[in-house]
Amino acid sequence: MILHHVQTSALNDNALAVCLRFCAPQDSIVLSSDAVIALLDQQWLNKLKPFNIMALADDVAARGLTEKHLAASSIAINLISMNEFVAQSLTHQKVITW
Amino acid sequence: MKHICVVFRHAPFGATSSREGIDFALLSASFEQQLCLVFTDEAVLHLLADQQPELAGSKDYVSVFKAFDLYDIEHVLVCETSLQRFGLTLEDLAISAQLASSTVITEQLQQADEVLVF
Numbered sequence: 001m002i003l004h005h006v007q008t009s010a011l012n013d014n015a016l017a018v019c020l021r022f023c024a025p026q027d028s029i030v031l032s033s034d035a036v037i038a039l040l041d042q043q044w045l046n047k048l049k050p051f052n053i054m055a056l057a058d059d060v061a062a063r064g065l066t067e068k069h070l071a072a073s074s075i076a077i078n079l080i081s082m083n084e085f086v087a088q089s090l091t092h093q094k095v096i097t098w
Numbered sequence: 099m100k101h102i103c104v105v106f107r108h109a110p111f112g113a114t115s116s117r118e119g120i121d122f123a124l125l126s127a128s129f130e131q132q133l134c135l136v137f138t139d140e141a142v143l144h145l146l147a148d149q150q151p152e153l154a155g156s157k158d159y160v161s162v163f164k165a166f167d168l169y170d171i172e173h174v175l176v177c178e179t180s181l182q183r184f185g186l187t188l189e190d191l192a193i194s195a196q197l198a199s200s201t202v203i204t205e206q207l208q209q210a211d212e213v214l215v216f
Contacts, residue, residue: 002207014139015215018107021138021179022204096213098107 002027003092009034010044015098020047028052028092030085036060039070039077049075054088057081102126103134103210106141111154116144119216120162127169134210135166136203137195138177142184145176147192163193175203 004023010016016038019029029051031038036055038044057079060070070077080088089095104123108115127133137145144160151158166174175198181187188197198206207213 002213014107018105018139018215021200022207024204024208094210094212096207096215098215 001092003089003095004029005032005095005097006030006035007032007097010038010041016044019096019098023051025050028054028088030054030056030080030088031059032056032085033059036063036065039073040065042073045073045075053077054080054085056085099130099132100211101132101134101209103136103206103213105136105138105207105213105215106144107139107215109140110144110149110160111151111156115216116141117159119214120159122214122216123171124162124165124169127171133169133171134173134175134206135171136175136177136198136206138180138203140180142176142180142186145191145193145195146186147190149192160192166193173206175206177203 002024004019004027006016006019006029008015016035023029029048036059038048039055053075055077060079104119106116106119110116123133123135145163149160151160174193174195176191176195178197178199181197188195
């Protein structure tokens with residue numbers, strides 16, 4: 001079980017696309033900084049749907065995104081703190097930063 | 099001894115990250131780590147034969163790929179989807195590499211102890 005970490009915007013870097021290509025069903029994906037923007041885009045949300053999706057709460061709030069904006073998404077996104085991110089990295093077998 | 103997988107996803111010449119990844123891979127191999135290299139997306143262009151890096155003002159680090167087996171790096175995987183996308187085949191490549199489907203690469207990433215992406 002791998003924790004895939006994507007931190008660049010899917011609109012100007014292929015990191016999320018490559019991550020999704022090599023992501024196994026049981027893996028998790030954590031989006032941070034500009035990568036959280038993908039959570040507003042239904043096309044990306046559809047591709048993220050099969051996986052356990054997390055996003056750094058601070059990076060989401062920093063950008064003025066609220067539950068309302070994320071509610072439009074059809075998938076469960078758990079917003080996590082930095083401490084939770086560290087905990088997640090320990091419960092997974094390894095972390096891949098794309 | 100760790101099984102390290104190094105994934106390249108950026109094009110040659112544009113960024114320096116690929117050069118750092120190659121140096122990292124060769125260094126790890128010289129420390130007897132078990133290496134597997136994966137070239138995906140535009141990074142498959144690293145392996146094209148007949149490159150002339152000097153025309154792009156870049157040092158010739160492409161010839162380093164030929165040293166892979168010197169460092170006994172045997173596992174060089176090329177993403178099949180990316181090759182097809184660019185209309186390339188294994189014959190276009192400068193070194194011998196294994197054509198790998200997404201599932202094969204996914205499996206490699208699962209088995210590796212560490213995966214680094216450049």
